[in-house]
Amino acid sequence: MTTTEHPAPASADRTDLRLLDAWWRAANYLAVGQIYLMDNPLLREPLAPEHVKPRLLGHWGTTPGLTFLWAHLNRVIVRDDLHVLYVTGPGHGGPAVVATAWLEGTYSERYSRVSQDADGMKELFRQFSFPGGIPSHAAPETPGSIHEGGELGYALAHAYGAAFDNPDLLVACVIGDGEAETGPLAASWQGNKFLHPVHDGTVLPILHLNGYKIANATVTARITREELIAQLEGHGHRLYVVEGGFDGEDPMAVHERMAATMDEIVAEIARIRTRAAEQLAAEGRVDRPRWPALILHTPKGWTGPREVDGLPVEGTWRAHQVPLAGTRDNPEHRAQLEAWLRSYRPEELFDDDGAPRPELAALTPSGDARMSAIPHANGGVLLRDLKLPDFTQHAVDVPRPGATQASATGTLGAWLADVVRANPTTFRIVGPDETASNRLQAVFEATDRQFVGEILPTDEHTAQHGRVLEVLSEHLCQGWLEGYVLTGRHGLFNCYEAFIHIVDSMFNQHAKWLEASRHIPWRRPIASLNYLLSSHVWRQDHNGFSHQDPGFIDHVLNKKAEVVRVYLPPDANTLLSTMDHCLRTRDYVNVVVAGKNPGPQWLSVDEAIAHCARGIGIWDWASTDGGAEPDVVLGCAGDVPTIETLAAAALLREHLPQLKVRVVNVVDLLRLQDAREHPHGLADREFDALFTTDKPVVFAHHGYPSLIHQLTYRRTNHSNIHVRGYKEEGTTTTPFDMVMRNDLDRFHLVADVIDRVPGLAVKHAALRQHMLDERLRCRRHAYTYGVDAPDVADWVWPG
Secondary structure: OOOOOOOOOHHHOHHHHHHHHHHHHHHHHHHHHHHHEOOOOOOOOOOOHHHEOOOOOOOOOOHHHHHHHHHHHHHHHHHHOOOEEEEEOOOOOHHHHHHHHHHOOHHHHHOOOOOOOHHHHHHHHHHEOOOOOEOOOOOOOOOOOOOOOOOOOOHHHHHHHHHOOOOOOEEEEEEEOOHHHOHHHHHHHHHHHOOOOOOOOEEEEEEEEOOEOOOOEOHHHHOOHHHHHHHHHHOOOEEEEEEOOHHHOOHHHHHHHHHHHHHHHHHHHHHHHHHHHHHHHHHOOOOOOOOEEEEEEOOOOOOOOOEEOOEEOOOOHHHOOOOOOOOOOOHHHHHHHHHHHHOOOHHHHEOOOOOEOHHHHOOOOOHHHOOOOOHHHHHHHOOOOOOOOOHHHHOOOOOOOOOEEEEHHHHHHHHHHHHHHHOOOOEEEEEOOOOOOOOOHHHHHOOOEEOOOOOOOOOOOEEOOOOEEEOOOHHHHHHHHHHHHHOOOEEEEEEEHHHHHHHHHHHHHHHHHHHHHOOOOOOOOOEOEEEEEEOOHHHOOOOOHHHOOOOHHHHHOOOOOOOEEEEOOOOHHHHHHHHHHHOOOEOOEEEEEOOOOEEEEOOOHHHHHHHHHHOEEEOHHHOOOOOOOOOEEEEEEOHHHHHHHHHHHHHHHHHOOOOOEEEEEEOEHHHHOEOOOOOOOEOHHHHHHHHOOOOOEEEEEOOOHHHHHHHHOOOOOHHHEEEEOOOOOOOOOOHHHHHHHOOOOHHHHHHHHHHHOOOHHHHOHHHHHHHHHHHHHHHHHHHHHOOOOHHHHOOOOOO
16 A cells, blocks of 8 residues: 555544644754854844854754654654664764754753753754764764664664564664665565564664765655555555655645554554464464655755755755855854754744743653664663573583584584574574574574565474574674674574675674663663684685685774674584673673584583683693793684694694693783773783794784784784784585695794704704605695595694
8 A cells, every 4th residue: 555645533633733733843943053063053143244154064954854753753763662772874964963862851860060951052053963972973872772873774674673673663664765775774575574463573664764864866766656655565565655744735735644654554454463473373374564755755854944155055065064055154054954944943842941842842742752762772781691401501511622523513503502592582693694604503492583575384493483584694693693792682693704704894783882871871781793714714715715804803803892792712622612702791892703504622621711701811732832932933823823823833833842832822812902002912921931032933823913912013023923824725525624725734833943943943853854745745645635634634733
């Protein structure tokens, strides 16, 4: 069904809508004031240059549409006692959401200096996009927001993430028509195939067509209405359309159409949910509903200046940011700004003290029902600890180092199944069709993949209600999990290591959100966003070069130390301990990299717990320094680098028994950093005790070598640290040839030791040559037989 016009319903008579229009005018007045004014907030005197900010920053064009929708949602919230979370896709419309939060009283509750009076209004205006103030976008500082203005394209994914497991929540997601052009948003329309109409909440997508981006028309505004409707109906929605405000149309007519349409949408959502509950009770299943979606078509910069300097503004790209750019120095622009502000008739909206008039305040929902105060937008208020089962019950038995073979992620999967069972409504696993590929398939003993589309008898572990969300879009996985944790729940994102880069920008924005929110007193801590990266660079030998990239951890470590953590557990028991820790943390992004293939297990569960608690430590059983100062330190971080380092240590023990070798394994990569730069960093004396102040260090790293140098550049012994890691040499080959191509193999590590320990290069040149010959032998074997030489493939620790 499409609705372009509707009679006003009895519940929204013209008197009510005139009050609603006044509320909307008040919000628009406050929004314009934020962009332009630093004094004279109620226009009690003629506008003068000193009343205008010297730098005008902000976005007007989308703002009146955002406030219009907010006003109409408030009407149905009050009438029907709804719980609505407002997700602002055009987040650069920060003036709108800040204005509505102040109008609802929430802003003054959060920031007492911004009171609901003339002085508070002045502060509200002055602080906006001003040094020492608040950003011009919707941001963590904005009450009611879970979506930052720079996150273009992610709004609808966040909305679905917020709706999962929140059956009483309606998420109204405003999508800008510029945002609608992005890849993540295009994929996000598929979210309705995963949303359960009984167990989950409701998402109402609202595509706000105002025609333009910054300086160009939008695609969705320039295709035919029929084509756009067909597109969204094809995504499974029932479409409603409201348009108006063009050619000077009376806003009251648009309010009438919008009120009628919103009533029908709310009623349709209620009907869908009632029918679904009845069907689920009777049949144990539900039909996938056609959820409502709304298209709102209004002019860009609606109610703003129609024309400036002889050029059209309202309804064009010129309204996008600041329509009147010269108001401080240009008297004509200043007069036009004053006329614009007075067109909202502020004397009708605010009393003598500058507070909203009582009849406007009466239109605002109360308490937590206000969209600016809803607890879901401050998820830490709702957050409850996970019930985490004892992971030691799933530990691998390791009677001695290297005696047991196991898959680290396979072992973890069995514990995650218990986590799912213990937390049936507050924990989800997301991933791009890789849960089983990453060997976490044991979780399907406890739950299924959730999918509300057609399910065939040949589908495995797929049901209409489950705890695993799989969709072949890393953007959706990231957005869903962000929305889920921001609204007070917990989760895990598992992904192939090389393809997690797809969400680099999304990670950036979430990390920035955490950085900012940690310093906002009323923002409560939320669950950490946890990544498990498997199918990693050293075991993508079969897929080849395109699947070989360990650089996400480098990207992560560019963020503030207070919010990022990176872990490289070397075996299954350390992975269990690490993940148990990560799921208990708050306000972090935790990145855990672990292999899925069977491999040697090094530590018993008790040893693993102690090692993970330290984050770094000497493995005495692999070392030959006997507690004395070593001749060389072999450092390692990551499962495959650990295997190669231990194999190198065994070769050195065999061929150079007099050499004092110390093996240091790193689980928590940030332990390498200076304690002054990261809270997990080692003090210099602790670092020096492990790595010495003057002895050679040969470090085998999971990722790019430069990262280790970046972390250790301030250390006393940095000039002696030599790092081996991935150096962008990859192809389809064997596992050992892969490490040889990057000089991370055991033979090259032994050669590195010979090259760097004083006195060995000349004396043991023959041994060095033998190591290089061994590399040639292993490569010939791989190229001849297609598999690694048995002595390498089946190597075990000789201890």
